[in-house]
Amino acid sequence: MAPSANGQTVGRRLPVESAFTRVEDARHRLPRLFGRRDLVVLGLGVMIGSGIFSLSGKQAATVAGPAVILSFVIAAIVCVLAAACYAELSSTIPVSGSAYTFSYVTFGEAWAWLVGWALVLELVTAAAIVARVWSAYFLATLNGFGVSIPAGLAQFFGPDAKVNLVAPLLLLLLTAMIVTGTKLSARVLTVVVLAKVAVIVLVVIIGATHIKPENFEPFVPMARAAPATASPTLLGWILDSSFGAFGVMGIFTAASSIVFAFIGFDLIATASEDARNPRKTVPQGMLLGVGAVTILYVAMAVVLVGLRPYAELGGGAPVSEALDTVGVGWAADVVNLGALLALMTVIMVVLIAQSRVLFNMGRDGLLPKSLGRVSRVYSSPARAATAAGLAAVALTLYPGVLDLEELLVIGALFCFAFCAIGVLRLRRTEPDLERGFRVPMVPLIPLLSLAATVWLMLNLKTSTWVKFGVWMLLGLAIYGLYGRWHSRLANEESWDFEVGDTDPGTGGLQAVRTSEPDPELRAVRTPPRPTRGKHMRN
Numbered sequence: 001m002a003p004s005a006n007g008q009t010v011g012r013r014l015p016v017e018s019a020f021t022r023v024e025d026a027r028h029r030l031p032r033l034f035g036r037r038d039l040v041v042l043g044l045g046v047m048i049g050s051g052i053f054s055l056s057g058k059q060a061a062t063v064a065g066p067a068v069i070l071s072f073v074i075a076a077i078v079c080v081l082a083a084a085c086y087a088e089l090s091s092t093i094p095v096s097g098s099a100y101t102f103s104y105v106t107f108g109e110a111w112a113w114l115v116g117w118a119l120v121l122e123l124v125t126a127a128a129i130v131a132r133v134w135s136a137y138f139l140a141t142l143n144g145f146g147v148s149i150p151a152g153l154a155q156f157f158g159p160d161a162k163v164n165l166v167a168p169l170l171l172l173l174l175t176a177m178i179v180t181g182t183k184l185s186a187r188v189l190t191v192v193v194l195a196k197v198a199v200i201v202l203v204v205i206i207g208a209t210h211i212k213p214e215n216f217e218p219f220v221p222m223a224r225a226a227p228a229t230a231s232p233t234l235l236g237w238i239l240d241s242s243f244g245a246f247g248v249m250g251i252f253t254a255a256s257s258i259v260f261a262f263i264g265f266d267l268i269a270t271a272s273e274d275a276r277n278p279r280k281t282v283p284q285g286m287l288l289g290v291g292a293v294t295i296l297y298v299a300m301a302v303v304l305v306g307l308r309p310y311a312e313l314g315g316g317a318p319v320s321e322a323l324d325t326v327g328v329g330w331a332a333d334v335v336n337l338g339a340l341l342a343l344m345t346v347i348m349v350v351l352i353a354q355s356r357v358l359f360n361m362g363r364d365g366l367l368p369k370s371l372g373r374v375s376r377v378y379s380s381p382a383r384a385a386t387a388a389g390l391a392a393v394a395l396t397l398y399p400g401v402l403d404l405e406e407l408l409v410i411g412a413l414f415c416f417a418f419c420a421i422g423v424l425r426l427r428r429t430e431p432d433l434e435r436g437f438r439v440p441m442v443p444l445i446p447l448l449s450l451a452a453t454v455w456l457m458l459n460l461k462t463s464t465w466v467k468f469g470v471w472m473l474l475g476l477a478i479y480g481l482y483g484r485w486h487s488r489l490a491n492e493e494s495w496d497f498e499v500g501d502t503d504p505g506t507g508g509l510q511a512v513r514t515s516e517p518d519p520e521l522r523a524v525r526t527p528p529r530p531t532r533g534k535h536m537r538n
Contacts, residue, residue, distance in 0.1 A: 012490065013105065013106075013107070013109070014104040014105050014489055015105075016093065016105050016433065018489075019093055020095065034271055034274045034276065034281070035276050035281060036280075036288075039268050039271065039284070039285025039289075040288050040289050041190050041193050042189070042267070042268055042285065042289075042352075043264055043265050043267075043268050043285055043286065043289025043290070044293065044345075045189050045192070045193045045345035045346065046263075046353075047261070047262055047289060047293040048200070048293060048296065048342050048346075049130060049346040051258075051260065052200060052261065052296065052342065053318070053319045053335055053338065053339050053342075054319070055257070055260075056068055056072065056300060056304050056313075056318070057304055057322070058313070059257060060301075060304070060310040061311060061318075063246065063250050063254040064245075064246065064250045064251050064254035065218065065219070065220060065221040065246055065310045066215070066216045066218075066310050067219055067221075067251050068254055068301055069298060069301045069305065071255040071258050072258055072297050072298050072301050073294075074251065074252065075255045075258040075261070075262055076262065076294040077452070078255070078449070078453065078456060079259065079262040079263075079265060079290055080287075080290055080291075081420075081449035081452060082265075082416040082449050082453065083266075083287055084287070084440075084449070085416075085419040085420045085422070085423045085439060085445075085446055086265070086268075086269050087282070087287060087437045088423050089102040089106075089423060090102075090268075090269040090282045091279045091280070091282065091435050092426065092430075092435045093272075094272040094273070094279050094436075095272055095273055095360075096271065096359065097116075097270065097272075097357060097359075097360035098272075099116075099119060099266065099269070099418055099419055100115050100116035100119055100360060102269075103116075104364070105426075106422040106425050106426050109487060109489060110479065112366075113366055113475065114475060115418050116360075116366070117471070117478075117479075119354075119411065120354070120357065121408070121468075122263070122412050123267075123351075123353055123354040123357065123408075124388070124391045125395065125401075125404050125405075125411070126263075126346070126408045127350045127351055127392035128167075128395035128396035128404075129396075130346045130347050131170050131171050131343075132159040132164060132396055132402060133343060134166075134170060134340065134343040134344065135167045136157060136158055136159045138157065138166060138340060139157040140317075140336045141337055144332065144336055160399065160402065164396065164397070164399075167396045168393045168396055168397065170344075171347065171389055171393045172393060174344070174347055174351060174389070175351060175386065175392075177348070178355065178380065179375075179378060179380060179389075180378050189348055192344060195338075195341050196341040196342045196345065199335070199337060199341070200338060201296075203300070203303075203319065203331060203334065204296075204303050206323070206328055206331055207307055208303050210306075210307055210326040210328070211306030212307070213306070215305060215309055215310070220246070220247065221246040221247070222246060223245070223246050223248075223249065224247075232461070232462055233256075233459050233460060233461055233462070234457070234459070234460060234461070234465050235458040235459055252455070253459055255456065256456045256459035259409060259413070260406075262293060262297075263408070263409070263412045264289075264349065265286045265289050266286075266412065267352075267353035268282060268285050268286050269282060270357060271353070273356070274356075278436075279437075280436045300319075304318060307323070307326055308321075317332070317335070319335050320335045320336070351385065351389055351392065352385075354384075355384040355385035356384070358371050358381075358384040358387055358388055359372055359374075360372070362384060364488050365487045365490075365491070366479070366487060367482075369488075370383055371384045372384070407464060409460065409464075410457060410460055410464055410465070413457045414457075414468075417450055417453045417457075419449075420446045420447070420450040420453065421450060423442065423446045424446050427442060
């Protein structure tokens, strides 16, 4: 293999001990503020977005019919399998960075860069898209409560507006909140998440009293050919066949898009360094969050499909329109308010996660090391958070940003696949590492997760794959020109921050050892037992 900057190979892999000691020895460490409840709230904050009020209706009307309920179940199963893999890796390596850090330890630096680059794509795109959609709901909410906006000003609120002024302002406001401290962000997030869950439960209860059983028939509509202008999926391109909509394939096609609604549990892993007792609380937060969100999404899908014939659910606000047809029009204002709160929490969590990914990549030298600093004033990775916010602001100014929705899906699925393989590899290379959570039935569960993830990726559009390929090629170029040569792992002996090259009042990244090191920042190995049970053999 080609030599790196210091004579090591390009395939250099971060030793598991180094993943802990570079945090333990660093002055730039994140304060541990999150408990299990906070992590569940973090997951609910990002997984419950506007999709709960619109996604099931649009997919039912155009792709799956009433069987969209099964599409939600399939997407949930895929995410539960992936969450189990994430849970084991995060309990084994409880360091912020999520799939990026896991890949650095398990596969090596080049693969870790690609995973981190995919995470950057997922998170920046998500923040930019959701901010645009939030601006539209903001205008609808104001109109619902009798506050009229002049037409000349309202044109800057729409998600498709050429110049959107509201979305950048929202991103700047939330970025400032995250920069000034995680504790404040967590308190605001908890209040807003509780409010939006209450709105969803209210809508489900009201809608359930107006369900008509005949609206569930036919449950799986007859398959239809795809329009000639439709972009084919990668699977259809490979097989030289277009699957169209509805029928059995429509269920799986809808599931590929619905995974977008569940994406977010993986972001809990980015907060491992912010969490108390992360070996236990992070896996618990992931699995509890996915379970709670699955119940809410399936309940909303059942109620929505039962309110109106599926062909009539393709409007801009399916839930509000369906409630209006059954005489509960006042609930539209409640739905708009709930969507407004839901979208705000999504952006907050996405920006927090993005700042942690950039923070770790900067701390590892793959991005400028200034991103890998924690401000002593705010106890947050202020520079990384600022960079994340500004990147989202720049992207949300692009009028066609809504067309990039599938890019964040493919970025997340790419990371899911690496985590599934990572569980198997780390079980083989580091079998004695302490694991706060162990995936049951290994290798079956990780292999099922990998197969399901690949299947969903194949059901994404070929145009999405082309854009993703261009993004990854750009990432490889940046790694080859910068990250490979500035990597901390490649320059361990010379890696140091000068005293004057720091944030005001934060000091450098020189080693700071305490008499009692943090037990969560150690690689704990247990000696192999002479006899092993069935679960341990797996």
